Amino acid sequence: MTAPRPVTINDVAARAGVAPSTVSRALSEPGRGNPATRERIRAIARELNYVPNSQAQALSSGRTGTIALLVSDVTNPFYFGIIRGTQQMSKAAGLAEVLIDTEDSPDLEGDMLRKMRRSLDGAILASSRLSERALIRLAGEIPLVTINRNVRGLPSVVIDSPDGIAQAVEHLVSLGHRDIVYVSGPETSWSNQARWHAMRKAAAKHGLEFRRVGPFARGRSSGTAAADAVLNSGATACVVFNDLLAIGLLTRLAERGVAVPGRLSVVGCDDIFGADFCHPPLTTLSGPAEQAGRAAVSLLLGRLGDPRAPAARRAVLLPTHLTVRESTGPA
Amino acid sequence: MTAPRPVTINDVAARAGVAPSTVSRALSEPGRGNPATRERIRAIARELNYVPNSQAQALSSGRTGTIALLVSDVTNPFYFGIIRGTQQMSKAAGLAEVLIDTEDSPDLEGDMLRKMRRSLDGAILASSRLSERALIRLAGEIPLVTINRNVRGLPSVVIDSPDGIAQAVEHLVSLGHRDIVYVSGPETSWSNQARWHAMRKAAAKHGLEFRRVGPFARGRSSGTAAADAVLNSGATACVVFNDLLAIGLLTRLAERGVAVPGRLSVVGCDDIFGADFCHPPLTTLSGPAEQAGRAAVSLLLGRLGDPRAPAARRAVLLPTHLTVRESTGPA
DNA sequence: GGGGACACGACAATCGTTTGCCATCAATTG
DNA sequence: CAATTGATGGCAAACGATTGTCGTGTCCCC
Numbered sequence A, B: 001m002t003a004p005r006p007v008t009i010n011d012v013a014a015r016a017g018v019a020p021s022t023v024s025r026a027l028s029e030p031g032r033g034n035p036a037t038r039e040r041i042r043a044i045a046r047e048l049n050y051v052p053n054s055q056a057q058a059l060s061s062g063r064t065g066t067i068a069l070l071v072s073d074v075t076n077p078f079y080f081g082i083i084r085g086t087q088q089m090s091k092a093a094g095l096a097e098v099l100i101d102t103e104d105s106p107d108l109e110g111d112m113l114r115k116m117r118r119s120l121d122g123a124i125l126a127s128s129r130l131s132e133r134a135l136i137r138l139a140g141e142i143p144l145v146t147i148n149r150n151v152r153g154l155p156s157v158v159i160d161s162p163d164g165i166a167q168a169v170e171h172l173v174s175l176g177h178r179d180i181v182y183v184s185g186p187e188t189s190w191s192n193q194a195r196w197h198a199m200r201k202a203a204a205k206h207g208l209e210f211r212r213v214g215p216f217a218r219g220r221s222s223g224t225a226a227a228d229a230v231l232n233s234g235a236t237a238c239v240v241f242n243d244l245l246a247i248g249l250l251t252r253l254a255e256r257g258v259a260v261p262g263r264l265s266v267v268g269c270d271d272i273f274g275a276d277f278c279h280p281p282l283t284t285l286s287g288p289a290e291q292a293g294r295a296a297v298s299l300l301l302g303r304l305g306d307p308r309a310p311a312a313r314r315a316v317l318l319p320t321h322l323t324v325r326e327s328t329g330p331a
Numbered sequence C: 001g002g003g004g005a006c007a008c009g010a011c012a013a014t015c016g017t018t019t020g021c022c023a024t025c026a027a028t029t030g
Numbered sequence D: 001c002a003a004t005t006g007a008t009g010g011c012a013a014a015c016g017a018t019t020g021t022c023g024t025g026t027c028c029c030c
Helices: A009-016 A020-028 A034-046 A054-061 A080-092 A106-119 A130-140 A161-172 A191-205 A220-233 A243-255 A290-306 B009-016 B020-028 B034-049 B052-063 B078-090 B106-119 B130-141 B160-172 B190-205 B219-232 B241-257 B289-305
Strands: A066-071 A096-101 A122-126 A142-147 A156-160 A178-182 A209-213 A237-240 A266-267 A283-286 A315-319 A321-323 B068-072 B097-102 B123-127 B146-147 B156-160 B179-183 B211-214 B237-240 B266-267 B284-288 B315-319 B321-322
Touching: A009 A020, A009 A034, A020 A034, A034 B052, A054 B052, A054 B106, A066 A080, A066 A106, A080 A096, A080 A122, A080 A290, A080 B097, A096 A106, A096 B284, A106 A122, A106 A130, A106 B052, A122 A290, A130 A142, A142 A290, A156 A290, A161 A191, A161 A266, A161 A283, A161 A321, A178 A191, A178 A220, A178 A243, A191 A209, A209 A220, A220 A243, A220 A283, A237 A243, A243 A266, A283 B146, A290 A315, A321 B179, B009 B020, B009 B034, B068 B078, B068 B106, B068 B289, B078 B097, B078 B123, B078 B289, B097 B106, B106 B123, B106 B130, B123 B289, B130 B146, B146 B289, B156 B160, B156 B289, B160 B190, B160 B237, B160 B284, B160 B321, B179 B190, B179 B219, B179 B241, B190 B211, B211 B219, B219 B241, B237 B241, B241 B266, B289 B315
Parallel strands: A066 A096, A066 A122, A122 A142, A142 A156, A156 A315, A178 A209, A178 A237, A237 A266, A266 A283, B068 B097, B068 B123, B123 B146, B146 B156, B156 B315, B179 B211, B179 B237, B237 B266, B266 B284
Antiparallel strands: A283 A321, B284 B321
């Protein structure tokens, strides 16, 4: 059982008694050609089980039919929804999607992007670690869309967590908390900056003291240090940069026998997988991650359809809301 | 700022004063050519920031440098480790990897595979839903490696959960449990069959009654029904098909006020993200998922290197062990 | 009935590589 | 010193599609 030579456009053409070019057009140019011929060709193509060689298509047409989604860590559940969303949408658009793990490294991110730029129609950067300059330069080489990162001139989708933060503060204040601390993520994180900023604003509005502890790394393991820092701060409630960190923090609090929410209320961000079944279930900011993924692909498609378009900045802002569970309670 | 024509192999050749073929060889055939020339060409390529067009390479050489990893659901944390492992290994081997979500559908899985077979060097099927026949047929069209699925003639990596199941039963028996029920996943799942089989064997060894409830769907939401069924069965301990289901079950038990492990001990399988911080932390079977991913890519590479090789069946069996947490206790 | 327009489909160039084959030249050997 | 060998690098033919250009046939309208 030797591998049979795969059927090419020429085989189809020969079988149909037409030129390859006719087959090509019958298959991909809806407006062109005789409907009868087209149907005949399509039938033959189907019968022969013809699948166009995408490499050849790409080489010839310049379009690869592939986009990339870059995430800093594939195993961070935060990306679940986004991945799902982009996959849905790109499948619907007939695009292939490669998932690239940048391992939190700006250099790796840039290298991968540069290396693959020829084999991609575009890329979506979920939480890019690249500098603004680097991003703008890369955008000149390959169409880019960012998620949760705002850069002049680049289409972007941002899940408006600042808005949610305000809701969280509102919630905590209504429960009687007057001393709320923000548990900061990495300084370089765009989302972290945005959230911290929103915290300050919300706190100011209520005339509260605002402080922060950190910065801490993104992972769950940083939760230990974070928990201790929060406890030292004497605050009665905290808003944590993201759920991963918040869950780590919860674990440590349990270890130290600190009652949540009795002694300390905890609010997370992102509503990741696990936020609903950790102990206690986490009050957190939920956002439409899948929708964000879909929107990002749409934006990219827009940019692709008309390559000479002025790359008009288009930004999609998605709302978040507070999901109250059991990690928050009266002061 | 118009997009500059990307630099091709011809540009490099012209600059170096040699033929394109020489450049090609200097760049990719280590044994061939004058070392001095090679270095000169490499230097020029680097200087010009030359990146080979992978489409053209693929078209010409027949190798695409891309493999696919098919999973039934990208957002199932079970695949975390596997994804990480395959990505690591394929990056190391200079391969691109596409992640494909088959949405639990055999048809979709087959279609995707057929459709992409021309643009892939091979594929790794993590928990394939395809029939044995379909798998064997597809393997004739594109090199395949399976994970957690044993099919005659296909290289495979399996995480030996049956072995872990034996450990789990041992653990429960030593805690005094005499009535253990298996909470079954989908009938069509290969892993489920393997686990159920192992359960029966282990139970027989200890002269225990063995029963099962189910089958239940894979998701967390099925946990509700599963919990009720287990309670009805009167068993004092249960081994659950996977952690997702087990976590769902735990949630329901908490709702019903059933003490775990006081009234019921629960053992899961897979040790997914979340198993350590759910409530109570889950005793479960841990396996080297990352390693499985790496092994799968290795197997695939082996199959790729020598396409005319007799496709010798090679199987990698990876051990599991029981990770005891707090969801199991004395009967 | 003749001319023009238009639709159809063929031809052939092109995309950027790889790779089999061959000419050339230097080095080694008898 | 001649002949064999081996290394080197150039030529050109693929790989399988897309797409601009152009001849041919059909139809319509005046």
